[in-house]
Amino acid sequence: AQSVAQPEDQVNVAEGNPLTVKCTYSVSGNPYLFWYVQYPNRGLQFLLKYITGDNLVKGSYGFEAEFNKSQTSFHLKKPSALVSDSALYFCAVRDISGGSYIPTFGRGTSLIVHP
Amino acid sequence: GAVVSQHPSWVICKSGTSVKIECRSLDFQATTMFWYRQFPKQSLMLMATSNEGSKATYEQGVEKDKFLINHASLTLSTLTVTSAHPEDSSFYICSARDQKEDYGYTFGSGTRLTVV
Numbered sequence: 536a537q538s539v540a541q542p543e544d545q546v547n548v549a550e551g552n553p554l555t556v557k558c559t560y561s562v563s564g565n566p567y568l569f570w571y572v573q574y575p576n577r578g579l580q581f582l583l584k585y586i587t588g589d590n591l592v593k594g595s596y597g598f599e600a601e602f603n604k605s606q607t608s609f610h611l612k613k614p615s616a617l618v619s620d621s622a623l624y625f626c627a628v629r630d631i632s633g634g635s636y637i638p639t640f641g642r643g644t645s646l647i648v649h650p
Numbered sequence: 651g652a653v654v655s656q657h658p659s660w661v662i663c664k665s666g667t668s669v670k671i672e673c674r675s676l677d678f679q680a681t682t683m684f685w686y687r688q689f690p691k692q693s694l695m696l697m698a699t700s701n702e703g704s705k706a707t708y709e710q711g712v713e714k715d716k717f718l719i720n721h722a723s724l725t726l727s728t729l730t731v732t733s734a735h736p737e738d739s740s741f742y743i744c745s746a747r748d749q750k751e752d753y754g755y756t757f758g759s760g761t762r763l764t765v766v
Contacts, residue, residue, distance in 0.1 A: 569755070578656065578743050578757040579694075625693070627755075636682055636747055638755060642693040 537562045537630040541641035548616045549649050556611040556624050556644045558600075564632025568609040570600055573623040573643075582624075585609060596620070616648045652678050654746050656758025663734055663765055671729045671761045673744030679724040680746035684755075685717075688741040700727050724749070734765040 538561045548554045560566055567586055571579035583594025590602040600611045611624060623645050627638040653676040663669050673683055682701050686694040700706040700721035708714050716738075718730040727746075731738055744758040 571757070576741070576760065576762060578654075578759040579745075581756070637684070637696065637699060640694050645691075 537566075537628050537639050539626050539628045539639050539641040541624075541626055541644045543644050544642075545645045545647065547647050547649065550618050551615050554613050554616040554620070554646065554648070556626075556646060558609045558611065558626030558641060559607050560609060560626075560628040561607060562628060562630040562632075564630050566609075567629040567631060567638075568600075568602060569627040569629075569638065570594065570598070570609075570611050571625045571627065572596075573625065579625060582611070616646075618648045618650055621646055621648045652746075652748055652754060652756040654680075654744065654756045654758045656744050656761055658761060659759060660762040661764070663763070665735055665765055666733055668730055668732045669734055669763060671731075671742055671744070671763075673727045673729070673746065673758050675725045675746045675748075675756070678746075678748045678750065678756075680727075681724065681749035682747040683721055683727040684745040684747075685719060685727075685729050686743045686745065688743060688760075694743065697729075731763065734763070736765045739763055739765045 540559045569584045570582040573579050583592050585592050585602045593599045598613050623643045625643050626641040629638040655674045657672045685697045697712045698706045698708045700719045702721050702724050706719035721727040743760045745755050748754045
């Protein structure tokens with residue numbers, strides 16, 4: 536079984552400050568992990584993924600995420616937030632050993648960056 | 651990069667009519683496509699998984715006869731909402747998995763359905 540949790544419904548940060556959006560996961564085997572961003576009335580846009588290799592993954596728009604196996608976390612980070620980063624962020628996981636191609640999505644975290 | 655085109659972006663229809671939403675993978679072959687429904691300020695709810703040339707697999711609680719899914723080719727899947735009712739109003743999003751890439755999922759831009 537696979538599951539993912541985004542413990543925060545909303546994250547508020549001032550422009551220019553670092554931001555973190557949290558994600559923890561649970562899988563039976565090894566995970567594929569993803570972050571997506573959704574702007575209003577739009578589909579999801581891919582930000583980054585962890586498949587294997589370096590635990591620190593760099594993605595689009597200056598975002599990065601760190602895979603932490605011991606803490607089963609994959610938090611999304613950015614050193615300096617922009618107002619334009621305000622959007623809904625989804626973490627997703629897929630268990631490699633699960634035999635299914637279906638990813639499980641978190642409930643989403645609304646990021647609000649204040650000018 | 652991989653692109654998925656979803657059409658229409660928005661549609662308004664009368665109660666009792668049917669609406670078809672198309673999802674096309676433009677530059678890759680999608681063995682598997684997923685259909686999601688999203689309520690305001692909520693997460694994605696997986697409705698069904700469609701595999702090219704076979705019947706869709708519906709999630710528990712999703713009415714097969716109401717949400718007809720067809721995946722006739724490696725680049726096209728359609729979702730038809732039959733006999734639509736106001737409670738079917740929602741944001742529908744498709745996603746496609748590139749058969750060459752085991753871990754890639756590309757999303758369409760979504761369809762806002764309003765049933766009046």
